[in-house]
Amino acid sequence: MQSHAALEYDYSLAKKFTFLTILFGFLAMLVGTIIAAQLAFPELNYLLGEYGTFSRLRPIHTNTAVFGFTVSGIFATWFYLGQRVLKVSIAESKFLMIIGNIQFWLYFIGALLATVSLLFGVSSSKEYAQYEWPFDLVVVVVWVLWGLNMMGLIGIRREKALYISVWYFLACFLGIAMLYLFNNMALPTFLMTEGLGNPLHSVSMYAGTNDALVQWWYGHNAVAFGFTVPIVGMIYYFLPKESGQAIYSYKLSLLSFWGLMFVYLWAGSHHLLWSTVPDWMQTMGSAFSIVLILPSWGSAINMLLTMKGEWNQLTENPLIKFMVLASTFYMLSTIEGPIQAIRSVNAIAHFTDWIPGHVHDGVLGWVVFMIMAAIFHMAPRMFKREIYSRKLMETQFWLQTTAVVLYFTSMWIAGITQGMMWRAVDEYGNLMYSFIDTVSVLHPYYTIRALSGVMYLIGFIMFAYNIYKTMTSGRVLTEEPQFKTPMA
Amino acid sequence: MFHWLEKNPFFFAAAISIVISFAGLIEIVPNFSKAGRPLVDMTPRTVLELAGKNVYMKDNCMACHSQMIRPFKSETDRYGDYSLSGEYAYDRPFLWGSKRTGPDLHRIGNYRTTDWHEAHMLNPPKIVPESIMPAYDHQFENEADIETAYAEAVTVKNAFHTPYGDEFKRTRAAWDAHRPKVLADAKIIAADMKDERVKKAISEGKVPEIVALIAYLNSLK
Numbered sequence: 116m117q118s119h120a121a122l123e124y125d126y127s128l129a130k131k132f133t134f135l136t137i138l139f140g141f142l143a144m145l146v147g148t149i150i151a152a153q154l155a156f157p158e159l160n161y162l163l164g165e166y167g168t169f170s171r172l173r174p175i176h177t178n179t180a181v182f183g184f185t186v187s188g189i190f191a192t193w194f195y196l197g198q199r200v201l202k203v204s205i206a207e208s209k210f211l212m213i214i215g216n217i218q219f220w221l222y223f224i225g226a227l228l229a230t231v232s233l234l235f236g237v238s239s240s241k242e243y244a245q246y247e248w249p250f251d252l253v254v255v256v257v258w259v260l261w262g263l264n265m266m267g268l269i270g271i272r273r274e275k276a277l278y279i280s281v282w283y284f285l286a287c288f289l290g291i292a293m294l295y296l297f298n299n300m301a302l303p304t305f306l307m308t309e310g311l312g313n314p315l316h317s318v319s320m321y322a323g324t325n326d327a328l329v330q331w332w333y334g335h336n337a338v339a340f341g342f343t344v345p346i347v348g349m350i351y352y353f354l355p356k357e358s359g360q361a362i363y364s365y366k367l368s369l370l371s372f373w374g375l376m377f378v379y380l381w382a383g384s385h386h387l388l389w390s391t392v393p394d395w396m397q398t399m400g401s402a403f404s405i406v407l408i409l410p411s412w413g414s415a416i417n418m419l420l421t422m423k424g425e426w427n428q429l430t431e432n433p434l435i436k437f438m439v440l441a442s443t444f445y446m447l448s449t450i451e452g453p454i455q456a457i458r459s460v461n462a463i464a465h466f467t468d469w470i471p472g473h474v475h476d477g478v479l480g481w482v483v484f485m486i487m488a489a490i491f492h493m494a495p496r497m498f499k500r501e502i503y504s505r506k507l508m509e510t511q512f513w514l515q516t517t518a519v520v521l522y523f524t525s526m527w528i529a530g531i532t533q534g535m536m537w538r539a540v541d542e543y544g545n546l547m548y549s550f551i552d553t554v555s556v557l558h559p560y561y562t563i564r565a566l567s568g569v570m571y572l573i574g575f576i577m578f579a580y581n582i583y584k585t586m587t588s589g590r591v592l593t594e595e596p597q598f599k600t601p602m603a
Numbered sequence: 604m605f606h607w608l609e610k611n612p613f614f615f616a617a618a619i620s621i622v623i624s625f626a627g628l629i630e631i632v633p634n635f636s637k638a639g640r641p642l643v644d645m646t647p648r649t650v651l652e653l654a655g656k657n658v659y660m661k662d663n664c665m666a667c668h669s670q671m672i673r674p675f676k677s678e679t680d681r682y683g684d685y686s687l688s689g690e691y692a693y694d695r696p697f698l699w700g701s702k703r704t705g706p707d708l709h710r711i712g713n714y715r716t717t718d719w720h721e722a723h724m725l726n727p728p729k730i731v732p733e734s735i736m737p738a739y740d741h742q743f744e745n746e747a748d749i750e751t752a753y754a755e756a757v758t759v760k761n762a763f764h765t766p767y768g769d770e771f772k773r774t775r776a777a778w779d780a781h782r783p784k785v786l787a788d789a790k791i792i793a794a795d796m797k798d799e800r801v802k803k804a805i806s807e808g809k810v811p812e813i814v815a816l817i818a819y820l821n822s823l824k
Binding site for chain 1: 619626665674701762
């Protein structure tokens with residue numbers, strides 16, 4: 116890794132997508148906190164009339180987190196690190212700059228319209244794929260533009276060997292493209308008739324059990340190629356850059372990458388255990404979920420070992436803390452998932468709050484932490500200013516870490532409690548609890564979860580404020596910082 | 604070997620594409636036609652029920668309710684017979700859900716009635732004390748989109764051979780001819796309801812969302 120880049124890189128696109136990451140991150144977490152509070156205090160369902168119920172808001176929370184926050188974060192980091200690892204400035208090609216900007220505006224406007232459409236209940240109902248067909252088309256165009264940009268930049272690169280991060284971003288592009296296309300196949304009813312009914316409505320190309328299989332092949336692997344693959348790509352770049360340490364093992368990177376590519380997609384059917392999907396598919400899903408621990412932990416261990424002999428940095432640099440904690444939560448989440456994919460465990464865990472608990476220790480602890488760390492690392496280099504406040508960053512770190520721990524512990528307890536109560540029988544073999552008993556018992560856990568949401572949201576606002584102050588009043592830097600990010 | 608690959612983006616991308624395709628091809632494709640078969644003598648949903656299914660989707664009921672009874676005694680005791688693949692053969696999309704904040708609904712038509720749903724949707728905690736489900740009062744005000752439901756029936760008939768009758772055609776004239784049948788179905792449901800807004804809408808030839816939704820819920824057996 117070279118200390119002083121001879122090249123001047125163009126960060127205009129990275130900056131734009133960074134702003135969107137913060138905007139959509141705030142929105143997703145705000146709505147998430149509201150719906151968490153609604154489960155504890157149902158009166159909160161009536162704040163916005165028809166548009167404010169838990170059921171209408173939940174897809175806005177999930178889709179804004181996935182397609183708003185995370186995808187913006189992927190674009191922002193790509194437009195930053197893509198140039199640097201390929202040793203080429205995007206400004207060297209006018210064409211790439213133009214399609215990059217088209218991609219930005221189309222994505223921004225499309226995402227806002229799609230969010231409004233969900234508020235109005237325009238939904239194809241498949242989880243994390245609720246957008247109706249016109250919005251799906253926008254997503255496809257945005258994605259293709261990004262792919263073109265990536266291929267274009269690779270095409271004019273100076274560094275011939277593709278760095279590990281590029282493998283992951285490339286896989287992210289290809290994987291999401293395949294999954295999104297197949298899962299969203301639908302026929303618009305307006306076009307299939309003489310213009311009858313609502314033009315936005317469509318009907319899925321698959322029915323029943325098949326639709327479920329395609330959906331969870333998608334749903335599980337949208338997590339794979341949105342929440343795992345590009346985030347691993349980020350940490351492979353930002354951790355060595357921030358710590359000044361070389362990646363611990365090339366062979367481990369290789370094994371983890373190709374292992375993840377092959378194994379991840381098989382595990383989708385673990386979302387359908389005990390359903391009407393054929394048994395052998397369910398068993399495949401379970402088995403491959405267990406195997407998935409290997410490549411997942413491979414990457415995480417590779418990251419932790421990269422810090423070997425340099426653990427003092429953990430106390431000296433809060434950004435290292437963010438990234439090490441992110442890797443640790445990644446390990447927790449990728450051992451928890453396979454445990455839930457074991458049939459007997461799944462019989463209790465499925466349909467309960469343990470599942471959102473699992474999702475959130477992964478997303479809040481791993482994805483959001485890593486993206487925030489990336490933005491903290493990029494900000495001084497993009498804006499040529501020192502980070503505004505280290506103290507604020509430290510406070511944010513502990514506040515959000517506590518929030519994540521409260522979130523998943525309360526949901527573990529809630530999920531296992533409810534799962535056990537559903538199946539509890541008395542001495543005569545009759546069910547012991549009516550359904551509502553298993554709901555009212557959850558109130559304290561729902562309250563704790565809502566509180567953790569508030570804490571995490573406050574932490575994110577501190578992050579946004581810190582970045583804003585960095586841009587506007589951080590100390591101006593005369594030359595680009597090497598390794599450790601400068602902070603006041 | 605890998606260093607060579609890492610310098611060739613085209614082959615690298617091709618390799619990724621091949622490696623990630625296996626799972627879908629092996630897990631989803633072989634069973635596709637078999638998993639699509641309906642139960643013997645199963646009829647597809649009426650237009651009113653389809654409109655109700657679309658209300659179910661619009662208000663996103665599956666955020667909290669499943670439609671998948673697993674083969675455990677604790678589930679069959681609570682909800683009825685466990686679910687069979689063929690029962691879902693006409694469901695586009697599938698509405699199994701992934702979270703049970705409220706109970707499963709796959710056979711709710713067996714043990715809940717129109718008037719129960721009406722009272723419950725207006726004020727859930729009144730019927731089930733301590734319920735955290737919100738009221739869905741707007742379903743009594745909004746009109747159900749029965750024309751879109753008809754378009755959906757025609758679409759699945761033409762594209763997937765779902766057995767709807769010959770009278771289901773792509774034209775507006777065919778829809779105009781079918782419309783009175785939907786209204787008649789709606790009247791039967793509304794006859795068991797008390798809400799004045801519903802009675803007024805039905806008398807004006809309109810179908811409130813709640814009527815379509817209840818028709819759909821009653822069909823879940």
